[in-house]
Amino acid sequence: MAEAEESPGDPGTASPRPLVSLGSATKGTEGDLWGPLILCVTLALMLQRDSADSEKDGGPQFAEVFVIVWFGAVTITLNSKLLGGNISFFQSLCVLGYCILPLTVAMLICRLVLLADPGPVNFMVRLFVVIVMFAWSIVASTAFLADSQPPNRRALAVYPVFLFYFVISWMILTFTPQ
Numbered sequence: 001m002a003e004a005e006e007s008p009g010d011p012g013t014a015s016p017r018p019l020v021s022l023g024s025a026t027k028g029t030e031g032d033l034w035g036p037l038i039l040c041v042t043l044a045l046m047l048q049r050d051s052a053d054s055e056k057d058g059g060p061q062f063a064e065v066f067v068i069v070w071f072g073a074v075t076i077t078l079n080s081k082l083l084g085g086n087i088s089f090f091q092s093l094c095v096l097g098y099c100i101l102p103l104t105v106a107m108l109i110c111r112l113v114l115l116a117d118p119g120p121v122n123f124m125v126r127l128f129v130v131i132v133m134f135a136w137s138i139v140a141s142t143a144f145l146a147d148s149q150p151p152n153r154r155a156l157a158v159y160p161v162f163l164f165y166f167v168i169s170w171m172i173l174t175f176t177p178q
Contacts, residue, residue, distance in 0.1 A: 032094055033090065033093060033094060033097065035094075035097065035098055036073075036093065036094060036096070036097020036098055036100065037097070039097060039098070039100045039101055039104050040065075040066060040069045040070065040097065040100065041066070042104055043065060043069070043100060043103065043104045043107055043168075044062045044063075044065035044066045044069070045062065046104070046107045046108065046111060047060050047062075047065050047107065047171060047172070047175055048060070048061060048062050048065075049061075049177070060171055065171065068167065068168070068171075069097075069100065069168065072096075072164040072167070072168075073092075073093050073096040073097060073164070074093070075160065075164075076092070076096060076145075076160045076161055076164055077089055077092040077093055077096070079156075079157065079160050080092055080145060080148065080149065080157050083149055083150070083153045083156055083157050084149070084150050084153060085145070085148045085149045085150075085157065086148050087145065087148035092145065092148075095141055095144050095145060096141060096145075096161070096164070099137045099140045099141040099165075100137065100168065101137075102133035102134075102136040102137045102140070103130075103133050103134065103137055103165065103168050103169060103172060105133060106129050106130050106132075106133035106134075106169070106172055107172045107175070109126075109129045110126045110129060110130065110172055110173075110175065111175075111177070113125050113126055113129070114126075114175075114176070114177055126173060127173065130169050130172055130173045131169075133169070134165055134166070134169040137165045137169075138161065138162060138165055141161050141165070142158050142161055145157060145158070145161060146158055
């Protein structure tokens with residue numbers, strides 16, 4: 001009968017050591033900001049107007065969308081910390097940033113729908129998509145952020161999240177290409 005081969009450094013164990021370390025015991029307390037940055041840049045690029053003289057069309061510019069997203073996320077994070085939340089600053093930014101994914105998908109779908117003839121059906125499809133993705137963003141972010149708050153302050157922490165995603169959803173819904 002063949003015996004299990006011992007792995008180097010772990011006497012008495014038959015399983016090999018992992019080749020890649022999964023990090024320290026504090027893994028999960030730091031946020032990954034690359035994904036939210038890519039989502040924010042993608043959303044800002046899709047919301048930018050195509051016209052050469054876009055200063056006069058009334059639509060958001062890249063920098064405006066970028067600042068709204070990051071300033072809003074920082075404001076919500078500071079609000080969460082001031083209310084006594086037990087979530088790290090970067091972890092909260094990470095959650096809020098990744099929860100923009102449904103709204104980025106909504107923007108992509110709305111741009112595709114806008115390629116069709118404009119009309120009431122076109123608007124209703126865009127409205128439905130934006131409402132569904134807005135709800136998805138709210139549920140995803142509040143499920144995590146509300147649990148980090150004291151029970152008597154959850155509504156105070158969730159309300160700014162609602163406003164944050166509502167503003168982004170409104171920008172998506174009111175977008176019209178030139």
